[in-house]
Amino acid sequence: MSRASRYDRQIRVASFGTEGQDRLLASRVAIIGVGALGSRVAEDLARSGVGYIRLVDRDFVELGNLHRQHLYDEHDAEREEPKVLAAAARLSTINSDIEIDARLADLDAAQADALLDGVDLVIDGTDNFRTRYLVNDWSVREQRPWIYGACVGTEAMAAAFLPGRACLRCMFPEPPPAESTATCETAGILPPAVALATTLQTMLAFSVLTEPGSVPTKFYACSTATGEIRSFDLPSQSAAACPACALRTFPALDVDTAGDAQVLCGRNAVQLTTQSEHSLEALAERFRDHAPELRKQMLRIDLPEGRITVFRGGRAIVQGTDDIARARALFDRYIGD
CATH class of the missing domain: 3.30.310.10 (TATA-Binding Protein)
Incomplete structure (x- = not known):
């Protein structure tokens, strides 16, 4: 199958064209977590022709994942297959022209460089703030863009954090207490909320990879219950007291305190x-x-x-x-x- 026929419909979009496609094919992306968010984003990017996709996840496929997580089936759940291996196998059948790099690992401070280095963009598919703050600190230190995503219940959120602009710690210096945040375990999750969050993440990824000078710098919050989509401007400047941007301390990368x-x-x-x-x-x-x-x-x-x-x-x-x-x-x- 020729490249032109595989990607014809997106190349026809005037604002994207062959230049946008060539940029996607040359791009390298790491997706941290291939559950509800990461599996859908990975599929979208693989189908779109992102040339290199690194998948990082520590978990296994379970039956309770299947209602919201793409790429997996009952056979994977029965075998308790590692998500990265099941996802990589499926993505390779979707697009055999791209490189899928599966890493069965937990992203922690000690492994951050090994798991994140060598990519143009990091995408958050995790379900915990500990890892998100680690991605944030590494991205600030290494001057890489990253895309935040979250969904719980009927709510979906996404934002792109770019080098030279405010980071996650500029707005929230420390992760919230675990007991203060709802999770899919405590509040549940509906598939439409996942779809909304991942659509926003994929939209932002396209922008970062093909039009880096015009990436929307907004925090998006959506509700599938009300149909409301809200957006808030992210600060353009780093906070003066930000531990990462200003003080350059990067707390989440401190191996001694990572646990x-x-x-x-x-x-x-x-x-x-x-x-x-x-x-x-x-x-x-x-x-x-x-x-x-x-x-x-x-x-x-x-x-x-x-x-x-x-x-x-x-x-x-x-x-x-x-x-x-x-x-x-x-x-x-x-x-x-």
Whole structure:
């Protein structure tokens, strides 16, 4: 299939044309999180011909994801397939001419450079402010644009943060307390809200990649319940006391304060960053009586107290508890550090 026929309908748009298409094909984008937001944006960008798409996600496909998350099906949920691998496989069948780079990883301060470097744009598909502030701090430090997105209940939000302008910390110096923000686990989520948020994110991504001088500098907030779409101008100048823009401290990139354990919202699970990388093959042999499931990137072990999933690279998820101390104790008892 020729490039002209694949992208003909968007090339016909006068304001886009062959120049816009060539810019998309030359672009490199990282999408952090390929759940509700990230999977839809990834599909739109892949179909549109963005030349390189890096997918970063730590999670697995579950049945409860399917009503709002594109690219996945019941087979993926039954196998608890890592989202990045399922998404990459699907995207490769949608557009085999582009490069899909799947990274089964948790974006944290220690891995920020490895997971974010080498791209023109970072797109937020996460569900937590910890990671958003990390993306913000890295983007300010490296002078890269990034696109925020969020949806919960019937509400959708999006904004583009550009180098040289106000960043997320300029408006909100610190992340809000976790208990003060609604999540899809507590307030639910309707697919139209996801579609609105991702449409705005894709619109902003097109603008950043093909018309960087005319990117809308607004914060968009939409309601699928009322049909109302509101927009607010983002500050053009950085705040004088901004920890990132003005003080250049980048708190979220401080490895010493990033933390090595995190409760996974709504999952009854805790993620641990271990001190050393374990041989998955050796662990599979050690736990052969528990019918371990060994895959290329990870090992699952079902134990009486819950499930432990160990990843190459030193990350683990302990399922069956949301208590960090108990999760560490179970990991140390069975796996060791």
